[in-house]
Amino acid sequence: MQAFHDRFDRVDATIAMLPWVSTAQGEIPDAELERVYQANKSRFMSGARTELEVLQVPKKFTDAETKAARDQAESLVRRARAGEDFAQLASDYSEGPGADEGGVVKRSFRPDEFEGEIASHIVPLQINQIADAFQDQTRFVIVKRMPPDSATAPGNIRIAQIVVRIRADAELAAQQLEDLKKTVARARREGLGRAAAAAGLATFNTGPFETGSVPPALYAAPEAAEWAVNAKQNEVSTVFISDDQFVIAQVTRQRAAGVAPRTEVTAQVRQLAELDRGVGLAKGRADTLARMLAAGTPIEQAAPTVGATLFTVAGTSRDAPDQRISGAPELIGALFRTPAGKTVGPVRAVNGWYFARVDRSAPADTSMLVGLKGQIVSEILERRQRSFLSAFLTDLRSDAKVKDLRGQYTNAN
Numbered sequence: 001m002q003a004f005h006d007r008f009d010r011v012d013a014t015i016a017m018l019p020w021v022s023t024a025q026g027e028i029p030d031a032e033l034e035r036v037y038q039a040n041k042s043r044f045m046s047g048a049r050t051e052l053e054v055l056q057v058p059k060k061f062t063d064a065e066t067k068a069a070r071d072q073a074e075s076l077v078r079r080a081r082a083g084e085d086f087a088q089l090a091s092d093y094s095e096g097p098g099a100d101e102g103g104v105v106k107r108s109f110r111p112d113e114f115e116g117e118i119a120s121h122i123v124p125l126q127i128n129q130i131a132d133a134f135q136d137q138t139r140f141v142i143v144k145r146m147p148p149d150s151a152t153a154p155g156n157i158r159i160a161q162i163v164v165r166i167r168a169d170a171e172l173a174a175q176q177l178e179d180l181k182k183t184v185a186r187a188r189r190e191g192l193g194r195a196a197a198a199a200g201l202a203t204f205n206t207g208p209f210e211t212g213s214v215p216p217a218l219y220a221a222p223e224a225a226e227w228a229v230n231a232k233q234n235e236v237s238t239v240f241i242s243d244d245q246f247v248i249a250q251v252t253r254q255r256a257a258g259v260a261p262r263t264e265v266t267a268q269v270r271q272l273a274e275l276d277r278g279v280g281l282a283k284g285r286a287d288t289l290a291r292m293l294a295a296g297t298p299i300e301q302a303a304p305t306v307g308a309t310l311f312t313v314a315g316t317s318r319d320a321p322d323q324r325i326s327g328a329p330e331l332i333g334a335l336f337r338t339p340a341g342k343t344v345g346p347v348r349a350v351n352g353w354y355f356a357r358v359d360r361s362a363p364a365d366t367s368m369l370v371g372l373k374g375q376i377v378s379e380i381l382e383r384r385q386r387s388f389l390s391a392f393l394t395d396l397r398s399d400a401k402v403k404d405l406r407g408q409y410t411n412a413n
Contacts, residue, residue, distance in 0.1 A: 008364030020278030096163030
């Protein structure tokens with residue numbers, strides 16, 4: 001019944017919003033930051049999170065290997081420009097995504113999504129024109145600009161591509177892998193940062209990421225993120241091998257699902273504290289508006305006198321509130337408790353003060369529940385099942401005794 005009302009009850013209202021006051025407020029004392037953190041703990045809930053220190057080492061290639069890949073790519077460009085079917089060449093020779101579908105990329109791109117040298121090769125292309133082969137890290141790429149289809153936004157670019165990878169010399173790759181295995185052994189004694197520095201290499205930190213997700217820095221080696229699920233604090237991985245690089249990771253921080261510690265959300269807490277101060281500075285105008293409304297001044301006349309923004313919301317619900325008030329759950333709750341014609345406020349929210357006159361209150365007709373009950377019950381059950389399954393899988397992973405030995409037995413090439 002509650003889910004039914006959350007979805008189908010409706011309110012129309014006239015809203016006056018006094019935003020927080022932005023000023024140069026100076027340093028915020030630690031005690032104030034702690035108060036704001038404690039008051040907003042529910043905003044910092046998350047699933048289990050892991051943080052990794054990562055060493056990425058590009059694969060080494062000889063000039064001869066690079067030249068062989070370049071020559072093959074340039075040969076394919078000549079063949080395509082001479083009239084051979086680009087899609088068939090992609091199917092026969094490309095080592096990139098979508099090769100089986102003629103190399104067509106399944107989305108279009110805004111011109112500003114391409115950067116640097118890549119942009120210089122792609123953006124100037126005319127429809128059906130083929131760019132010169134260009135090197136992108138450990139591969140050469142050939143791009144053809146495709147005609148727009150029905151899903152292509154105006155001004156966007158649609159492309160197909162052929163990818164030719166540089167093939168590493170087996171002995172060179174094996175030697176590089178052996179050297180990195182020594183780095184792993186040293187990292188397990190001294191830490192990855194020190195071991196990398198001793199080899200003249202630099203590491204980086206992924207930042208916290210949730211179980212089941214892959215941080216952007218590890219898109220090339222998602223196995224490292226998978227490994228982290230079962231790894232322990234300070235554990236060092238084996239060497240993961242991707243097409244372009246070798247990757248080693250060490251767990252630097254782990255925490256269970258729940259409220260993030262303040263040290264992990266310092267920036268967010270500081271932002272909330274600044275907002276909290278700014279909302280406090282607007283209290284004087286909020287009190288003035290409250291007195292005017294209490295004296296009978298219509299909200300449409302009173303709001304402009306104190307610089308409040310006035311707007312209306314129509315047919316808003318608890319489940320899907322108007323975006324302009326979605327950040328003020330305190331106001332949304334008050335709207336559904338207030339009879340039509342009455343005024344609400346002042347309501348303090350994270351970004352300012354709200355006042356509202358309820359223009360229409362329309363509770364849902366409960367007779368509708370007969371036809372919708374099965375659907376609503378099914379949706380509630382599905383949410384509970386997803387939550388249970390996620391927790392169940394997390395428990396299974398934490399108890400599983402699994403070791404990833406791919407790095408030891410996979411050929412470096």
